Amino acid sequence: MNVIETRSLNKHFGDLHVLKGADLTVAEGEVVAIIGPSGSGKSTLLRCLNFLEIPDEGSQVLLDGEPIDPQHDDLNKVRERMGMVFQHFHLFPHKNVINNITIAPENVKGVPRSEAKAKARDLLEKVGLPDKEKAWPSQLSGGQKQRVAIARALAMDPEIMLFDEVTSALDPELVAEVLQVVKDLAAGGMTMVMVTHEMGFAREVADRVIMMDEGMIIEEGEPSEFFTNPSEERTQAFLSQVLHA
Amino acid sequence: MFSSLWVVIDSHFYGFLKATGVTLQLTAVSLALAVLIGLVFAFFKLSRNPVANLVANAYIGIVRGTPLIVLLMFLYFGISSIVLLSSFWAGSLALAIHAGAYVAEIFRGAIQSIDHGQHEAARSLGMSRRTAMRLIILPQSFRRAIPPLGNQFIIGLKDSSLVAFLGVSEIYSTAMTAAAANFLPFETYLVAGLYYLVLVLIFTVLVHKLEIKLAPDRRAAT
Numbered sequence: 001m002n003v004i005e006t007r008s009l010n011k012h013f014g015d016l017h018v019l020k021g022a023d024l025t026v027a028e029g030e031v032v033a034i035i036g037p038s039g040s041g042k043s044t045l046l047r048c049l050n051f052l053e054i055p056d057e058g059s060q061v062l063l064d065g066e067p068i069d070p071q072h073d074d075l076n077k078v079r080e081r082m083g084m085v086f087q088h089f090h091l092f093p094h095k096n097v098i099n100n101i102t103i104a105p106e107n108v109k110g111v112p113r114s115e116a117k118a119k120a121r122d123l124l125e126k127v128g129l130p131d132k133e134k135a136w137p138s139q140l141s142g143g144q145k146q147r148v149a150i151a152r153a154l155a156m157d158p159e160i161m162l163f164d165e166v167t168s169a170l171d172p173e174l175v176a177e178v179l180q181v182v183k184d185l186a187a188g189g190m191t192m193v194m195v196t197h198e199m200g201f202a203r204e205v206a207d208r209v210i211m212m213d214e215g216m217i218i219e220e221g222e223p224s225e226f227f228t229n230p231s232e233e234r235t236q237a238f239l240s241q242v243l244h245a
Numbered sequence: 246m247f248s249s250l251w252v253v254i255d256s257h258f259y260g261f262l263k264a265t266g267v268t269l270q271l272t273a274v275s276l277a278l279a280v281l282i283g284l285v286f287a288f289f290k291l292s293r294n295p296v297a298n299l300v301a302n303a304y305i306g307i308v309r310g311t312p313l314i315v316l317l318m319f320l321y322f323g324i325s326s327i328v329l330l331s332s333f334w335a336g337s338l339a340l341a342i343h344a345g346a347y348v349a350e351i352f353r354g355a356i357q358s359i360d361h362g363q364h365e366a367a368r369s370l371g372m373s374r375r376t377a378m379r380l381i382i383l384p385q386s387f388r389r390a391i392p393p394l395g396n397q398f399i400i401g402l403k404d405s406s407l408v409a410f411l412g413v414s415e416i417y418s419t420a421m422t423a424a425a426a427n428f429l430p431f432e433t434y435l436v437a438g439l440y441y442l443v444l445v446l447i448f449t450v451l452v453h454k455l456e457i458k459l460a461p462d463r464r465a466a467t
């Protein structure tokens with residue numbers, strides 16, 4: 001069963017043609033890593049999956065096999081089913097850690113406060129921050145913020161998690177703690193799509209790696225094969241560039 | 246001078262005290278209304294509806310482009326030709342319409358200053374546009390608006406003195422009347438000035454307290 005699938009996904013920003021017919025499928029429990037040069041459309045692809053960007057007409061996005069119609073379907077309901085973690089965390093600075101995590105379940109799903117709190121505490125435990133529930137975002141390190149952001153997304157019980165370069169804004173020594181949380185999620189069977197520049201991590205965690213260039217998926221494959229023996233010239237060039245940087 | 250100053254303070258103590266009450270009421274009523282007006286027009290300005298934009302721009306443009314005393318007289322005679330209002334209420338309304346334009350710009354600026362990522366994070370969690378505005382954007386905007394709003398409130402407190410020309414017995418009009426009677430205009434206006442100064446100082450402290458209260462993370466950090 002595919003949790004998410006896109007068919008001839010196109011996206012224009014004005015005259016700029018950013019996505020040119022991307023076909024992506026993600027099976028349940030699968031971890032897909034998207035790599036590619038800056039500006040190739042990785043973030044846009046991810047943001048089209050949960051309709052933070054509305055794809056061009058004629059594009060199809062299917063969730064659990066159901067096509068989503070951005071004109072008529074309730075996109076808020078669609079987004080509830082997908083968690084997203086951003087490069088720059090975007091924690092809510094006026095809420096403390098536990099309320100960052102409970103605010104959506106309480107106000108979107110109507111989960112009772114006590115239940116939402118209990119769940120938030122479980123999640124904080126899971127991401128290794130059980131003692132931070134009363135802290136404010138401004139008091140956390142980047143790595144801690146990102147782990148709270150992951151917990152916040154998980155609190156909605158998403159069917160799939162979308163990660164957009166979640167370690168790119170972190171100091172090098174804080175990257176590992178966040179990647180560990182993502183790894184744990186993968187081991188727990190979470191379906192995930194992650195845009196990443198961490199090739200070693202993609203190789204270790206992903207079931208499939210996708211290479212994007214100029215708005216198209218130009219190659220995809222199982223990591224060991226993909227990284228040792230890429231078939232496309234552009235993939236070879238990109239990999240040699242990032243791996244020897 | 247000091248003895249005559251004392252005479253003014255002493256002999257008009259009750260009058261100024263009462264007038265201070267009126268000034269505070271004028272300020273409170275007009276600024277409360279101004280906040281409501283300001284919120285509505287801030288949303289009009291941010292709206293995607295061109296008619297709403299036009300209405301907001303016209304309102305803000307007119308208020309900004311006219312002296313308060315002209316607006317005050319115009320509205321006073323305009324309002325009182327339609328409905329019979331006491332000069333207190335007509336004055337409050339006119340002050341509110343004036344301050345509302347500035348408050349609208351303060352709110353608009355505060356809302357726009359919130360990082361778009363906040364909105365996206367809220368939406369990615371399934372919040373509607375409206376819920377995201379109410380739970381995520383507005384609370385942060387209010388917090389950010391407090392310092393400029395406090396500033397605007399101080400201006401509003403002082404602007405309330407112009408309502409003296411509508412015959413409302415607030416601090417300034419009390420001073421005018423007293424000075425005409427006691428032939429000590431210098432001392433009398435000095436005293437009136439001190440009353441305003443004390444009110445502004447008290448107000449400044451209150452705004453600062455509110456700012457701290459609305460910024461719990463900063464309070465926790467220090």
Ligand SMILES: Nc1ncnc2c1ncn2[C@@H]1O[C@H](COP(=O)(O)OP(=O)(O)OP(=O)(O)O)[C@@H](O)[C@H]1O
Binds near residue numbers: 036040043044
């Ligand atoms: N909201 C927008 N409006 C206009 N152009 C946009 C917008 N978002 C993205 N773009 C453009 O679309 C192209 C693809 O951007 P995207 O962010 O998807 O790239 P990316 O692969 O994620 O790059 P990076 O690795 O730098 O994050 C870029 O040329 C970018 O400038």
Ligand SMILES: [Mg+2]
Binds near residue numbers: 042043165
């Ligand atoms: Mg990107």
